[in-house]
Amino acid sequence: MSSSTDIGVAKAGSAARASETTETGLGLFTLDSNRLARMYALVMGLALVAGIFLAFGLALQPVSGAPADPEAYRRMYTMHGLALVFLVALPAIPGVLGNVMLPRLVGEEGMAWPRLNLLAFHLFATGALLFLVAFLAAPADTGWSLEVPFAISSTSGIAWSLAAMLSLACSFVCSGANVIATVVQSRRAGDGRAARSWSELPFSAWAFSAAAFVQALAAPILVVALVLLFAQRSGAADAIGASTPGADLRFDTWFWTWGHPAFGAMLLAALAVVSEVFASSAGRKNTATVGSVSALAAIVVLSFAGAGVHVLGRGASAGDDAGASALGLLTGVPFAYLVTTWLFQLAGGALRVTTGLAYGLVFLVMLCAGGMAGVFLVLPPTAAYLQNTCFATAQFHYLAVGAALVALLAGVYHVWPSWARATVREGGGMLACFLLFIGVHIAFVPTLLLGYLGQPRRTGALVAGADDLALWSAVGSALVIVAVVLAGWNLLASVLYSASDEAGKDGA
Amino acid sequence: MNTLLLLAATTDAASLPSASTFAPAVDQTFLLAAWFAVFLVVLATGAMLLVLAGGRSSAPAGTGVLGSGARRVVQSGVLVSVLLVAGFLVHGAFVWADLQVVPRGALPVQVALGDKGWSFTYPNGYVATELHLPIDRPVKLRFQAAREPYTFSVPAFRLQVPVAQGEKRDAWVQATLAGEYELFSTLRPASPFALATAQTVVHAEGGYDKWYQDISGPPLDLPPVELGQRSYQMRGCTQCHTVDGTKLVGPSFKGFLAREHKLTDGQVVEPNDAYIQESIEDPTAKVLAGFEPVMPSFKGRLPEPEIKGLIAYIKSLQ
Numbered sequence: 001m002s003s004s005t006d007i008g009v010a011k012a013g014s015a016a017r018a019s020e021t022t023e024t025g026l027g028l029f030t031l032d033s034n035r036l037a038r039m040y041a042l043v044m045g046l047a048l049v050a051g052i053f054l055a056f057g058l059a060l061q062p063v064s065g066a067p068a069d070p071e072a073y074r075r076m077y078t079m080h081g082l083a084l085v086f087l088v089a090l091p092a093i094p095g096v097l098g099n100v101m102l103p104r105l106v107g108e109e110g111m112a113w114p115r116l117n118l119l120a121f122h123l124f125a126t127g128a129l130l131f132l133v134a135f136l137a138a139p140a141d142t143g144w145s146l147e148v149p150f151a152i153s154s155t156s157g158i159a160w161s162l163a164a165m166l167s168l169a170c171s172f173v174c175s176g177a178n179v180i181a182t183v184v185q186s187r188r189a190g191d192g193r194a195a196r197s198w199s200e201l202p203f204s205a206w207a208f209s210a211a212a213f214v215q216a217l218a219a220p221i222l223v224v225a226l227v228l229l230f231a232q233r234s235g236a237a238d239a240i241g242a243s244t245p246g247a248d249l250r251f252d253t254w255f256w257t258w259g260h261p262a263f264g265a266m267l268l269a270a271l272a273v274v275s276e277v278f279a280s281s282a283g284r285k286n287t288a289t290v291g292s293v294s295a296l297a298a299i300v301v302l303s304f305a306g307a308g309v310h311v312l313g314r315g316a317s318a319g320d321d322a323g324a325s326a327l328g329l330l331t332g333v334p335f336a337y338l339v340t341t342w343l344f345q346l347a348g349g350a351l352r353v354t355t356g357l358a359y360g361l362v363f364l365v366m367l368c369a370g371g372m373a374g375v376f377l378v379l380p381p382t383a384a385y386l387q388n389t390c391f392a393t394a395q396f397h398y399l400a401v402g403a404a405l406v407a408l409l410a411g412v413y414h415v416w417p418s419w420a421r422a423t424v425r426e427g428g429g430m431l432a433c434f435l436l437f438i439g440v441h442i443a444f445v446p447t448l449l450l451g452y453l454g455q456p457r458r459t460g461a462l463v464a465g466a467d468d469l470a471l472w473s474a475v476g477s478a479l480v481i482v483a484v485v486l487a488g489w490n491l492l493a494s495v496l497y498s499a500s501d502e503a504g505k506d507g508a
Numbered sequence: 509m510n511t512l513l514l515l516a517a518t519t520d521a522a523s524l525p526s527a528s529t530f531a532p533a534v535d536q537t538f539l540l541a542a543w544f545a546v547f548l549v550v551l552a553t554g555a556m557l558l559v560l561a562g563g564r565s566s567a568p569a570g571t572g573v574l575g576s577g578a579r580r581v582v583q584s585g586v587l588v589s590v591l592l593v594a595g596f597l598v599h600g601a602f603v604w605a606d607l608q609v610v611p612r613g614a615l616p617v618q619v620a621l622g623d624k625g626w627s628f629t630y631p632n633g634y635v636a637t638e639l640h641l642p643i644d645r646p647v648k649l650r651f652q653a654a655r656e657p658y659t660f661s662v663p664a665f666r667l668q669v670p671v672a673q674g675e676k677r678d679a680w681v682q683a684t685l686a687g688e689y690e691l692f693s694t695l696r697p698a699s700p701f702a703l704a705t706a707q708t709v710v711h712a713e714g715g716y717d718k719w720y721q722d723i724s725g726p727p728l729d730l731p732p733v734e735l736g737q738r739s740y741q742m743r744g745c746t747q748c749h750t751v752d753g754t755k756l757v758g759p760s761f762k763g764f765l766a767r768e769h770k771l772t773d774g775q776v777v778e779p780n781d782a783y784i785q786e787s788i789e790d791p792t793a794k795v796l797a798g799f800e801p802v803m804p805s806f807k808g809r810l811p812e813p814e815i816k817g818l819i820a821y822i823k824s825l826q
Contacts, residue, residue, distance in 0.1 A: 068701040143697065149656060149673055150697040245674030248657040314670050318608070322601065329593040336589050337582065343555050344578040353560055361556035368552040372545030379596055380604035381530075381537045385666050388659060388694035452538065453524055454663030456694035461701045463663065464690050465523055 031114035033099040034419065036121050040095035041412075043128050045488065047087035048405075050135075052481050054080035059443070059474040061460045063467065073460050074141035075156065079134075081144025082161055086168050087128055089404035090215065090262055093269035094175055095124065097411040098208060100419050101276065102179060105205050106186035107193075111178050120178065123171035127164040134160035143458055145259065146225070148251035152232050152242050162226050169219040169226070176216025183209045203279075203288040207272030210296045214303055215265035221258035228254060249315050256310035264303025267399065268296065270363060270407035271338060277360040277414045278342050281352050292341065295334035302331045309377065313384045321380070328378035332371050339364055355429030359410035362437045366402030370395055373448060391451020394444040401440055401480075409433070409487055416491065422498045428490040436483035443476025527685040527710060528665035533603045535666065541596070610680040614648035621658045621693060626706040633744075633809070634723040639691060639708045642716035646682045657695055662708055664689035686712040728813045736821025739814045748803065751825055758803060759796060761822050770797045784819045 026042075027035035054076055060066070061073060099117070103110050111117045134140060138157030142150060151158065183205050189195040228251065231239040240247050279286035308316065308324025316324075343364070351357070373395035376382045386392065416424050446469040455463050455470075462470055526532060617639070618629035628636045641647055651660060651671045660679070661668040664687075669679045687710055692703035711719055726738030740746065748758035769777045772795050777783050786793055788810070791803035810818075 070698070070700050073700050074697065147697050243674075245653065246672045248673045315672050315675065322597075325600070326593070326597055329596060330590075333586060333589050333593070337586050339552075340582045340585050343552075343559075344582065346559050347555075351559065358560060361559060365549060365552045365556055369545065369549045372541070372548055375541050375545070375596070376538065379537055379541065380600040381534045381607070382541065384604075384607065385534050385668050387668065387670065389668075454661050454668070454690075454692075454694070456661075456692070456696070456703060458697065459694075459700050459703065461703055463692070463703070 029118065031110070031118060033103055033110040033114070033117060036117060037096050037099035037419070039121060040091070040099065040124070043125060044088050044092055044096065047083045047128065047131075048484065051080055051084035051088065052477070052484060054083070056474070056477050056481055059470070059477040062462050063471045063474050068460055070460075071141055071156065074143075074458075075139040077458050078140045078143055078161075079131075082140065082164070083131060083135075084400070084404075085144050086165060087124075087131065089266055089400045090172065091124055091168070091175070092404050092408045093266070093273055093411065094179065094208075094211065094215070095121070096408065097273050097415065098175070098179055098212075098269070100415050101273070101411065102182055102205065102208050105202055105208075105276070106183055108182060108186050112181035112185045113178050116174050116178050120171045120174035123167050123174060127168035127171060130160050130164035130167060134158075134164060145255060146229060146251070148229070148240060148248050149242060151229060151251075152240070152247075158233070159230075162230055166223060166226055169222045172219040173216045176212035176219075179212035180209050180216075199288065201288055202276070202286040203292050204272040204276040204286050206288050206293050206296055207268050207275065210300050211265045211268035211272060214261045214268060214300055218258050218261040218265065218304075221254065222262070225251065225254040225258060246315060249311060252311055252314075253307075256307045260307035260310060261303040263399065264299060266403045267335075267367070268299060268303075270367075270403035271296075273407050273411035273414075274360045274363050275338075275342065277356045277410050278346055280414065281354060281357040281360075282346055283350060283352070284345070292338060295337050298334040299331070302327055302334075306331055309383075312378065312387070313380075325378045325380060325383070329375060332375070335367065335371055339367065354413065355424055355426050355433060356410050356412075356414035356416075358430055358433045359406050359413060362433060363402050363406045363410055365437070366398050366406055366440065370398030370402055373398060385454075386451050388456055389451035390447045390455045390457050393457045394447035394451060397444055397447070398440070405484070406436065409436075412491065416494070420491070420495050422494040425490055425494050428486065428493070432483050432487035432490055435479060435486065439476050439479030439483050441476070443473050443480055446470070446472040446476070525664045525685060525687065525689065526666075527683055527687065527689060528662075528667060529682045529684055530603075530607060531664070531666040531684075533606070533666075537600065537603060540599075544592075607679070610648050610678055611646040611682075614646035614680050615642065616648045616650060618650045618652060619660060620652035621654055621660075621704060625704055626691070630720070630723065632720075632724050636723070638706060640716065640719055641681070641683045641708065641710050643683055643686055643710055643713060645716075646680055649679045649681065651677045651679070656698070658693040658704075659695050660691070661694050662689055662691045664708070668694065670695075683710040686710050686715070725811070725814055726817075728811060730817070732813075732817045732820035733824050735814060735817030736819070736824075737817075739810070739818055740821060743806070743810065745818075758799060761825050764822050764825050766826075771795060772797050779823075781819050781823075784822055785815060788815060788818060 027039055030036055030039075058073075058077055058080060061076075099111065102108075134157075138160055140154075140158040140161040141156040142154050142158055146158075183201065186205075187196045187198070187201070228239040231237045232242055240251050276286050306324065306327040308320060309328040312321050312324060373391070376386055377392060377395055412419075413424055413429060416422065450466055450469045450473070451457075453463055453466055453469070455466050526535065616631060619639070620627050620629075626637060626639070628639050630636065649660070649669070651669065653674050653676050654671065655673065657671060657673040659668050659670045662681075664685075665681055665683070667679070667681055669677065671677050689708045689710070690705060691708045692705045694703075696703060723742075725742055726735050728735065730738065740749075740751075748756050750756060750760045751762055753760045753762040765779055767779070769779050769783070771777060774797075777794060783794070787803075789805060789807040791805060792801045795801045
């Protein structure tokens with residue numbers, strides 16, 4: 001079993017780099033998981049920048065008094081959501097960190113099926129290209145969650161976006177299968193190594209597998225939803241029953257039967273990364289215990305079983321709604337168990353304080369905030385009042401930004417020394433982390449309060465009393481952009497400057 | 509974060525009026541969950557800062573296995589959170605049940621959202637574009653089906669009712685504070701800059717009954733012809749009839765007594781009081797030649813003096 005500290009410890013140096021000089025070019029067809037991770041990071045970085053600039057535009061719209069163009073506004077929030085959900089939130093950690101961390105965690109050279117891995121990337125890249133075409137030629141305007149019946153009648157072309165989502169769903173299946181195969185294979189005897197028992201797998205390997213399992217199992221449900229909508233729009237079949245009552249409810253049920261576990265998988269992947277960062281910072285093994293693996297299992301089950309919270313109070317029976325509420329609330333318990341355990345473990349020993357650890361801790365705070373905001377959305381009295389409002393938007397962003405951006409950065413900073421072979425510049429890294437922490441709250445605490453005022457989401461017009469809060473939210477989203485750009489620059493600079501340092505040395 | 513919350517709470521969010529019986533219940537749940545959330549987030553932030561500040565301690569590396577004390581804390585934490593979940597749910601169930609069960613004797617109002625915006629139909633058939641509500645009396649809202657799903661949101665009441673595409677639904681509300689409040693739908697993908705906003709008017713004590721009387725019909729103590737004229741305008745006769753000779757769906761009343769009233773069967777009737785009253789209460793009994801039998805019956809919908817007034821008014825037209 002690999003000691004988790006191997007990954008994080010800086011091994012920067014010209015010797016290590018020299019052995020890698022053969023690795024040039026983009027690596028579009030590489031079977032090396034490290035280089036594939038770099039490709040994922042490149043595509044994702046672009047989608048992230050595009051997505052957050054769109055977010056800033058959205059936040060600015062109601063406070064700037066820009067002319068109201070309903071279709072342009074709809075396209076803006078739709079493409080923001082599609083890019084960030086499908087190209088960043090869901091695939092970021094498995095794509096980038098799964099490829100870098102997982103083989104090392106289980107003591108393998110790379111992923112079990114490199115060709116399938118490459119196929120997963122190509123499907124991902126195809127999805128990204130299709131979104132790009134959609135963005136330039138025919139942006140969808142249905143909201144990323146495909147609001148039916150509007151998505152049926154919308155005159156904006158959504159075919160490109162549907163095709164992109166389809167390609168990404170296939171990518172999730174391939175990469176998920178690969179993660180599980182890698183973990184299973186690593187237990188076999190071979191290369192002078194004895195077979196290992198399940199209990200020897202580190203916790204993060206369990207969490208990566210759980211995430212992969214959920215994401216791969218859920219993806220076909222998304223395909224069904226996409227096909228239903230496509231058939232309905234093309235007139236091939238009355239697949240959703242557009243003219244019979246409750247079409248919106250029927251489609252949303254399909255969509256969230258995929259969506260709820262998909263975001264559960266996003267959180268599971270974040271748990272894998274952050275647990276590894278914590279264990280390594282504390283200089284201990286990331287041991288899987290009965291308790292922590294049971295917590296993962298509970299999250300897996302609840303993410304499939306809890307989808308009912310997305311259609312609360314919209315026509316299901318009282319019993320179904322009560323069950324959905326209870327499952328939604330219970331989801332907090334395994335998370336709370338893991339978080340408290342980790343905090344105690346961190347308190348217990350000597351710590352190496354790094355930027356990675358700081359991002360990991362910020363993730364815990366955001367997970368806590370997002371999880372608690374979720375309580376409002378499943379408790380019957382507040383759930384009914386807050387649905388479709390900015391409260392739901394803010395709650396979702398606490399979790400998605402926390403898991404897909406903050407936990408991603410925690411992991412990237414953590415593996416940076418061995419992945420990029422450069423020394424992390426902690427000062428700038430910490431500053432960017434602090435700015436992100438502040439920016440996220442300035443953006444989303446007001447957004448939660450806007451929800452309490454009844455402000456509908458996906459709306460450019462403000463309800464009474466919402467102006468100040470909307471302004472704060474725009475300020476916060478500007479700060480988030482600054483923080484993300486700073487973090488990106490901080491990482492890049494560590495590579496560029498260490499390279500030029502060496503060039504200087506060589507010349508001397 | 510905490511200061512931010514307090515700052516924000518003292519500005520906009522705190523000024524949201526609490527104007528229905530649900531508002532305190534929803535606010536109570538909201539505050540309960542909010543304090544719990546703030547407590548946990550502050551705790552997590554505190555732990556974060558402690559770890560970051562005190563990181564380079566010289567204590568030996570932890571094993572990752574929790575001591576028995578820590579384990580007990582985690583276990584009781586899990587237990588407490590499960591109990592809290594149960595508590596939240598039970599409390600929520602009571603508030604929810606209250607929302608679902610429409611009290612008996614609630615005043616029924618039909619609510620619809622169409623292309624031209626909201627319409628509220630009162631028991632007397634009057635259709636308003638603003639929602640008028642009495643104070644301290646339960647009102648049953650009957651939501652009509654529409655092609656697009658919509659929600660009925662009145663933040664001041666802490667009430668949002670989702671109405672699925674093509675489906676009907678009932679809800680109720682009891683206003684507790686007189687005033688005018690914003691009403692809108694949160695589901696407007698086609699028009700993200702227009703929330704289909706309408707006003708909700710909660711009348712002060714006695715104000716609603718007066719308003720209802722006004723929309724219900726003219727004051728019955730007016731002189732008959734004047735009473736009839738007001739009634740003619742208020743009861744929707746103008747949709748089909750005129751007094752200037754223009755023919756709409758129905759005949760004009762201009763020169764009513766002087767004109768010949770020929771029926772579809774060729775018979776000519778005498779335009780006397782009995783005929784006019786019969787035309788109002790049982791319009792299909794005698795149908796005028798050249799017209800369709802589409803006039804609705806007003807039988808039982810108009811008080812006796814009003815019918816007398818209408819007869820006097822129609823006869824008075826030269």
